[in-house]
Amino acid sequence: MALVLIDGKEIVVNPEETLLQAALRQNIYIPYYCYHPSLSIVGQCRMCLVKVEGAPKLLTACTTYVPELPKEKKIDGKYDMKIFTKSEEVKEAQRGVLEFLLLNHPLDCPICDQAGECQLQIYSYEYGNSRSEFRFEKLHAPKRVDLGEHIVYDAERCIKCTRCIRFCNEVTKSGELTLIKRGVHTYVDTFEGKSLNNPYSICTADICPVGALTYKEFRFKERVWFLQATNSVCPECSRNCSIRVDTYKGEIMRIVPRFNPSVNGYFMCDYGRLVSERIKNKEVREIPSLREKGILEPRMEKGFYKILLSKITRKYEPKDVAVILSGRMTNEELESFKVFSLIVFGEILGDVLYITGEKDDILVKDEKRANYCGAKFFDLKFTKANENIKNIIKGKKLVISIREDIFKGIKEEQVKEILSSVEIFVVMDAFFTETAKMSNFYIPLASWFEMEGTTFNYDAHLQKISKCVSPPKGRKPFYDVVSLMLNLLTEMEIKDFETAKEKEIESVKKVLDTFKERDVMKGGFVPWFKEVKNAIPQLKNISLKDLAPLGFSAKGKKDGDN
Amino acid sequence: MSKSVKELLSDKEFIRKVEKLKKLYPEERSSLLALLHLCQNEISYIPHEFQEFVAKELNISPAHIKGVVTFYEMFFDKPKGKYLIQVCRTLPCMLAGAEILLEHISTKLGIQPGQTTPDGKYTLVNVECLACCDKGPAIMINDNLYTRVTPDEFDNILKELK
Numbered sequence: 001m002a003l004v005l006i007d008g009k010e011i012v013v014n015p016e017e018t019l020l021q022a023a024l025r026q027n028i029y030i031p032y033y034c035y036h037p038s039l040s041i042v043g044q045c046r047m048c049l050v051k052v053e054g055a056p057k058l059l060t061a062c063t064t065y066v067p068e069l070p071k072e073k074k075i076d077g078k079y080d081m082k083i084f085t086k087s088e089e090v091k092e093a094q095r096g097v098l099e100f101l102l103l104n105h106p107l108d109c110p111i112c113d114q115a116g117e118c119q120l121q122i123y124s125y126e127y128g129n130s131r132s133e134f135r136f137e138k139l140h141a142p143k144r145v146d147l148g149e150h151i152v153y154d155a156e157r158c159i160k161c162t163r164c165i166r167f168c169n170e171v172t173k174s175g176e177l178t179l180i181k182r183g184v185h186t187y188v189d190t191f192e193g194k195s196l197n198n199p200y201s202i203c204t205a206d207i208c209p210v211g212a213l214t215y216k217e218f219r220f221k222e223r224v225w226f227l228q229a230t231n232s233v234c235p236e237c238s239r240n241c242s243i244r245v246d247t248y249k250g251e252i253m254r255i256v257p258r259f260n261p262s263v264n265g266y267f268m269c270d271y272g273r274l275v276s277e278r279i280k281n282k283e284v285r286e287i288p289s290l291r292e293k294g295i296l297e298p299r300m301e302k303g304f305y306k307i308l309l310s311k312i313t314r315k316y317e318p319k320d321v322a323v324i325l326s327g328r329m330t331n332e333e334l335e336s337f338k339v340f341s342l343i344v345f346g347e348i349l350g351d352v353l354y355i356t357g358e359k360d361d362i363l364v365k366d367e368k369r370a371n372y373c374g375a376k377f378f379d380l381k382f383t384k385a386n387e388n389i390k391n392i393i394k395g396k397k398l399v400i401s402i403r404e405d406i407f408k409g410i411k412e413e414q415v416k417e418i419l420s421s422v423e424i425f426v427v428m429d430a431f432f433t434e435t436a437k438m439s440n441f442y443i444p445l446a447s448w449f450e451m452e453g454t455t456f457n458y459d460a461h462l463q464k465i466s467k468c469v470s471p472p473k474g475r476k477p478f479y480d481v482v483s484l485m486l487n488l489l490t491e492m493e494i495k496d497f498e499t500a501k502e503k504e505i506e507s508v509k510k511v512l513d514t515f516k517e518r519d520v521m522k523g524g525f526v527p528w529f530k531e532v533k534n535a536i537p538q539l540k541n542i543s544l545k546d547l548a549p550l551g552f553s554a555k556g557k558k559d560g561d562n
Numbered sequence: 563m564s565k566s567v568k569e570l571l572s573d574k575e576f577i578r579k580v581e582k583l584k585k586l587y588p589e590e591r592s593s594l595l596a597l598l599h600l601c602q603n604e605i606s607y608i609p610h611e612f613q614e615f616v617a618k619e620l621n622i623s624p625a626h627i628k629g630v631v632t633f634y635e636m637f638f639d640k641p642k643g644k645y646l647i648q649v650c651r652t653l654p655c656m657l658a659g660a661e662i663l664l665e666h667i668s669t670k671l672g673i674q675p676g677q678t679t680p681d682g683k684y685t686l687v688n689v690e691c692l693a694c695c696d697k698g699p700a701i702m703i704n705d706n707l708y709t710r711v712t713p714d715e716f717d718n719i720l721k722e723l724k
Contacts, residue, residue: 175623180632191624192610 002066002080013066020048020061030085031123033209034161035062038266039170045161049093053082058093098128104139106156114211116224141187148196150215155187158212164204172198203267206256217277218254227253230468233455235328235448236272238367240457245468252276263461269364285432286474289442296442305488308441311424312398313344322396323350326403327369330453334378336479351383351392353404365458373456390418400426405433444475451477567611570604591620598637607638635689643678643685645723648702652691658698666713
């Protein structure tokens, strides 16, 4: 461990970290382009030049390690190195580096997507010259190069920091990119006949400090300073990558990974990132609909739910009812489902449809829904994907499908055959899917990006999802639908409805209210849960009962009662 | 006529040479430059097929090989002419008239630096210092060095090339 005096301030530099890393860690800012915490160190951009006392020339902070000096050699009897980051010499060097970087730069900020979050712009204001000494014609380089399915490259804006190249070599290990030619003619390219098509390719646009790499799905969509950022979680697999959702006027413009060391690090996969593009193409219906004379017709909300409740509440034996749940449901939704099931059917039903797919060694997990871990905690039954749909539905009279498009890709005749014994088929989903079109009752729900909630990832890491855009009035989170239905139940007279006494409904409401109010990320849930996790290493063994002290109600016991 | 890449890669003698070069270095990937030279000596340039072959042999990404090939001016990834005419463009040669000489060669052959004549005979390139600063302008045709070359002298040299 070395002690360094940097601009008159003492910092500690560990043997395994560089000066830049140590400075950044201790809140001293040194400008840099090519350094990225998750990539190897190359010292390519020269932006982090600092003055080291005794060194013959300026050194790049990102490649400088600080050895501990023997006692008699220490500077001022104490320090191992003395650094200046704001001296005239350093400032002059920073101006010089920036001038070189901008020498052949087209200065096309008004049409550049990176403008507003561009390190060239930011550093030019802070460390650069307001004008260039370069009086000659600028060199031209390839523009609008299609590097791959998503990525577009502009060599004139590129500062050759090689972050994208190192990303492909070190993170995805696919090595598609390289620097070709030399000197001022250098630019990034792929090998002949190959393109940048790895599952994480868009991350190269994220880590590009300038506007050289942009991706087609966001290119020319919106100026970044108009975007409103909301933190949330990616729904596409059980990794639950932390994301930032950038919206503009109620529309999701892009999703970018948010640094979270215990979940996804700095990156996320392209598939998860482009979920916003996929949901844009999906059909939606905003009003609850009821099938009459063969046609699904929109209905007024209250009347609709009254008809639905009168037809399903305690009308069927639990053995005649199948409920298909989804790993897309948040903890709050799963919990409210249990309450709903208990009151409406008399016991807790439900099969969580377990959908798996391909995984890789980087981030993508094989479980293709976000909150399977949550469903495990809630003691719900799991059923493996599509081939078993038939077995779940077989012989049932009432089928409820929540947030899953269970008949996707199945022919209509086959669906009719599967549903032959079913009298009432209720579908609750954010989208008007193929399955929804076959239903007797369709309830539109808020989508993943339209509601609040919490979700557990595969490692039982709890994260909060946020309402990034507001859903239209008719589309509600599932817990709001349940809350509405339970309220209506108190108004309705239902035969054989004995368990749903007023007091019980009151306590259920309390449970739901705690869900809405509790901010789990700030509250005591996480530390408490870690204790449980340490005590019981196998996550499987953690049941709902363990969650009871925090207001997650256990079977047969409502926390409002005590 | 030189061999095609396919012929080269199926030539057992050539593969033996490759194996030998690979073993020459403590780390296999260090043999990259030697292998590239070997290929260029055999068929006068380094085609993409060979770059992919080397990538597989040395366990390096093909993109990286491309980076190396394009970095060095001495490597060609396109077929070059029978005679490679390299004209020095560094300061002392320029002062001694390299600019005029280059223009002369350019018009004489009807090609710009970096191009090859349609008959595949001559390739003209600019190079950095040929280490004959005292005897500029210097040019190098294949492995032969010519110094204090005037446009007239170049015409005489050209006549000798067949």
